[in-house]
Amino acid sequence: MTDSFILGISSGSACLVTCGMVMFPYLLAGSANVRRIISDLTLFLITRLAIYFILATIAWYFGQALFSNKIVRNVVPGILYIAFAVMLVWYSIGNNRTKECPAKIVKTVNNHRLVPIFLGVVNSLGFCPALFIILTKGATEGTLVQSYLAFLAFFAGSSLWFLPLPVAGIIRKKEVLKTIGILATGLAGIIFMIKGITNIIGGIING
Amino acid sequence: MDNILISSTMKKSFGRSLVYVLPMLLLTFMFMTGGRPDFSNLSSALAIGVTFLFVNILYFLMHYTGKTDKFRAIIFIIFALTLSFTLIKNMLEVRSSMSFSQADILECKIPFCHLVIPMMILPAAFTNSIIFPGSIIGGFADISSMVVLWLVATLVLGRGFCSWGCFYGGWDDGFSRFRKKAAIKKLSEIWKWMPFAVLIMVSLTAALTLIPTYCDWICPFKAVTEFEQVTSVESATKALVFVSLFAGLVVVLPVLTKKRTQCSFLCPLGAVNTISNKVTPFTIKIDKNACTECFKCVEVCPLFALGKEEIKAGKVSVFCSKCGKCVDVCSKNAIHFGIKGIPAGVMKNFSRNLFLFVSFLFISVFSAGSIINMLQSFFNLIF
Numbered sequence: 001m002t003d004s005f006i007l008g009i010s011s012g013s014a015c016l017v018t019c020g021m022v023m024f025p026y027l028l029a030g031s032a033n034v035r036r037i038i039s040d041l042t043l044f045l046i047t048r049l050a051i052y053f054i055l056a057t058i059a060w061y062f063g064q065a066l067f068s069n070k071i072v073r074n075v076v077p078g079i080l081y082i083a084f085a086v087m088l089v090w091y092s093i094g095n096n097r098t099k100e101c102p103a104k105i106v107k108t109v110n111n112h113r114l115v116p117i118f119l120g121v122v123n124s125l126g127f128c129p130a131l132f133i134i135l136t137k138g139a140t141e142g143t144l145v146q147s148y149l150a151f152l153a154f155f156a157g158s159s160l161w162f163l164p165l166p167v168a169g170i171i172r173k174k175e176v177l178k179t180i181g182i183l184a185t186g187l188a189g190i191i192f193m194i195k196g197i198t199n200i201i202g203g204i205i206n207g
Numbered sequence: 208m209d210n211i212l213i214s215s216t217m218k219k220s221f222g223r224s225l226v227y228v229l230p231m232l233l234l235t236f237m238f239m240t241g242g243r244p245d246f247s248n249l250s251s252a253l254a255i256g257v258t259f260l261f262v263n264i265l266y267f268l269m270h271y272t273g274k275t276d277k278f279r280a281i282i283f284i285i286f287a288l289t290l291s292f293t294l295i296k297n298m299l300e301v302r303s304s305m306s307f308s309q310a311d312i313l314e315c316k317i318p319f320c321h322l323v324i325p326m327m328i329l330p331a332a333f334t335n336s337i338i339f340p341g342s343i344i345g346g347f348a349d350i351s352s353m354v355v356l357w358l359v360a361t362l363v364l365g366r367g368f369c370s371w372g373c374f375y376g377g378w379d380d381g382f383s384r385f386r387k388k389a390a391i392k393k394l395s396e397i398w399k400w401m402p403f404a405v406l407i408m409v410s411l412t413a414a415l416t417l418i419p420t421y422c423d424w425i426c427p428f429k430a431v432t433e434f435e436q437v438t439s440v441e442s443a444t445k446a447l448v449f450v451s452l453f454a455g456l457v458v459v460l461p462v463l464t465k466k467r468t469q470c471s472f473l474c475p476l477g478a479v480n481t482i483s484n485k486v487t488p489f490t491i492k493i494d495k496n497a498c499t500e501c502f503k504c505v506e507v508c509p510l511f512a513l514g515k516e517e518i519k520a521g522k523v524s525v526f527c528s529k530c531g532k533c534v535d536v537c538s539k540n541a542i543h544f545g546i547k548g549i550p551a552g553v554m555k556n557f558s559r560n561l562f563l564f565v566s567f568l569f570i571s572v573f574s575a576g577s578i579i580n581m582l583q584s585f586f587n588l589i590f
Contacts, residue, residue, distance in 0.1 A: 002416045006408055153415070160411070179397055183404035191424075194444060202440040 001153040003195060004137060006188050007130050008157020040116045045159055047120025052151040055124075055131075056138045060147035063139025074203025080136045081196030087129035089189035130185075133192055217273030217540070217559060224270040227560065231266050231568065235259060238572045239579065250586035254579045261578070262571040269563055275531030275544075279570070280380060283370065286574035287377025291431045293577040294318060296584065298433055306436040317341045318433065319350045321357045321373070325406055325475045326413035326421055338417045356573065357476075364566055365487030366480040369470055369510070370530035371566040372573055375428045379469045380530075383461035383509055390463045399471055399511045399526060402478035409475050427452035427469060467509045470528075484525045489562045491529060492545030494552035495521040504533035504542050521551065529562070 067076060124131075134154045141147040161181070219227065236244075239255050246252040265278045272278075297318070298305055307317055319341040330338045342349045360368045369376050409421040422429070424445060430453035435442050452473070460468040470477050484490075498518065505513045512526035513533060523542075533542050544559040545551060 002412050002418075002420065005415050006412055009408060009411060156415075157411070176400065179400045180403045180407065183397070183401050184408060187401075187404055187408060194448060198440055198444045201444075205440060 001149055003191065004134060004150040004153035005157040006191055007133055008154040009160060009184060009188065041162060043116040044120045044123075045162065047117045048124040048159070049152075049155050051121060051124035052155050053148060055135065056147045056151040057144065059135045059138035060141060060144050063141070063147075067140060074199050077136050077140045078196045078199030078203060081133060081192050081199060084129045084132045084136065085189045085192035085196060087132070087189075089186050089193070130188070217556065219270045219273070221271065224267050227270045228263055228267045231564070231571070232263050234568060235262055235571050235575070239575050250583050250590055251579075253586050254582035257582055258575055258578045262575065266563075266567050266571070269567070270560075274535050275559075275563065276535045279370065279531060279567075280377075280384065282570055282574060284377040284381040285578060286374050286570065287381065289574070289577040289581040290374040292584075293580045294432045296580070304436075305432075306434055308436050311340075319353050320375075320428075320432075321353055322375070322426060322428075322474065322476050323419050323422055324354060324357060325479050326409050326419045327354075329410055329414035330417055333414065334417070336417070338413060339419055339422075360569055361480050361483040361487075363487060364489060364529065364569070365484035366477065366525070366527060367487065367489060367529040367566055368480050369474075369477055370528040371570045373470075373476075374574070374577070376467065376470055378428070378431070379457045379461040379467045380509070382458050383465050383467055385462045386465060389465040391460075392464075394464060394466065394511075396511055396514065401472045402474050402481075405473060406475040406478040421475060424448060425452065425473070427457050427473070429453075465509070466511070471510050471526075480528075481525050484527065488547050489529060489558075489565075490545050490547055491523045491527050491533065492543055492551035492558075493518060493521045493523065494541045494543065496552060497539045497541035499539055499541070503536045503538075507532045507536050529566070534559075
């Protein structure tokens with residue numbers, strides 16, 4: 001669960017860095033009172049959690065079908081971890097990040113009440129390297145409950161970054177927070193690279 | 208000529224320097240002997256005597272020569288080396304190995320170090336428990352005394368703890384002095400925010416798992432203190448991470464860059480100390496009237512605390528550890544130790560004397576135990 005949580009933290013920071021500017025105004029637009037902001041944020045987070053549970057289920061059933069052999073169960077995810085971790089580190093380097101946020105589609109939604117739900121779906125399905133890694137992890141867990149727990153930890157880690165949203169206006173050093181978020185993303189990439197190498201070696205030795 | 212005259216203002220005469228050393232002589236003697244000197248054991252008496260002389264000569268030279276960093280570095284590096292020696296010796300005596308087993312964890316026999324502190328805060332707040340498997344009070348390197356020592360030091364010295372109290376900092380400080388000129392001159396300053404990313408990661412994961420994750424997976428100093436017994440691929444990977452980080456951030460990069468890269472780019476406690484730098488009374492001040500903007504101080508700063516922007520603005524950043532390197536290199540005496548509330552360029556000598564007294568007393572008392580321990584082992588071999 002720890003690594004899923006770490007990944008969540010990194011993914012959340014990356015989400016905020018890329019999509020923060022799109023999401024802030026929509027989540028907070030016209031919401032003068034804190035109660036409205038909190039209810040929108042809750043709806044947004046619940047949607048994300050629901051999507052993650054669906055992804056956990058799909059990933060686990062795929063994993064059962066694909067990784068039946070013990071060596072394959074360790075080595076293939078190990079390779080995937082390394083590949084996605086490299087992508088995560090690559091992504092954390094400034095020039096390689098996509099400047100466009102998928103959440104921009106939200107502009108097409110007119111109903112303000114649907115915006116948090118729509119943002120939740122777009123945000124959780126934004127296929128970034130971190131999501132690929134957690135999908136790999138979900139696919140290789142022993143039971144479906146473990147897969148849910150991995151996604152839950154991922155959700156918890158990534159959601160931490162959204163909690164200060166209601167007070168986003170009073171945070172002064174946004175650039176510094178952005179830098180720390182990006183570095184955390186790169187750090188998570190390195191952690192999963194190590195995990196991938198451990199998986200491969202462990203798989204070969206114990207296979 | 209003008210430069211020499213100005214730079215000599217921190218120097219003192221032989222007699223005056225001796226006067227400044229007197230209170231330090233008294234206090235260090237008290238702390239080293241515990242107030243009850245016992246000279247019945249020759250090697251113990253010799254070890255205490257040599258340590259006592261050593262620290263007080265360094266303090267005298269700081270006043271006599273007007274230089275700070277040169278002499279601070281000597282005790283700081285020796286502290287790091289002797290502490291590692293003491294830790295390893297203690298572990299070899301207690302468990303005949305530098306590695307610890309699961310049984311040692313269950314019996315809470317792991318020596319505590321200050322780097323764990325940021326990870327203890329959240330679990331302690333939410334669960335009223337301490338997540339480190341060490342002795343809470345009493346015993347070797349217990350948790351309570353280390354936390355109290357760190358807390359006092361960080362409130363008084365701020366990030367000065369990283370240059371005057373941390374028993375690991377001496378490693379990369381030492382290696383950063385190996386070459387005369389840096390082989391890598393440009394490093395992106397973005398990396399100085401990395402300790403905050405590490406701090407967030409390790410604090411939250413420790414709160415979630417109730418395991419000190421930094422010690423478990425990252426700490427480079429495991430390579431020179433203690434580490435988990437290698438019994439699986441996972442523990443082997445951990446050992447590899449410790450050794451690689453030690454080699455990279457504590458040895459190779461400091462040698463190539465002349466910067467303290469482990470302290471600047473990894474240490475989560477450094478990030479906490481950076482925050483406490485805001486409350487400490489001591490600081491480094493820039494006298495804009497005397498500064499010629501030669502930027503020599505920027506070049507020598509080992510922790511990326513000084514940039515051209517900071518010099519132009521006349522204010523050092525919160526990353527400053529008050530090591531005194533910039534102060535020593537400034538021929539115009541424009542950058543100096545100061546006290547918050549007193550304007551730059553005023554009471555330079557008073558501020559330096561007060562800071563040196565507090566910080567040097569801390570490092571000399573804190574380091575004395577391990578220096579004496581190592582010397583005693585050495586004398587025991589001879590006699």
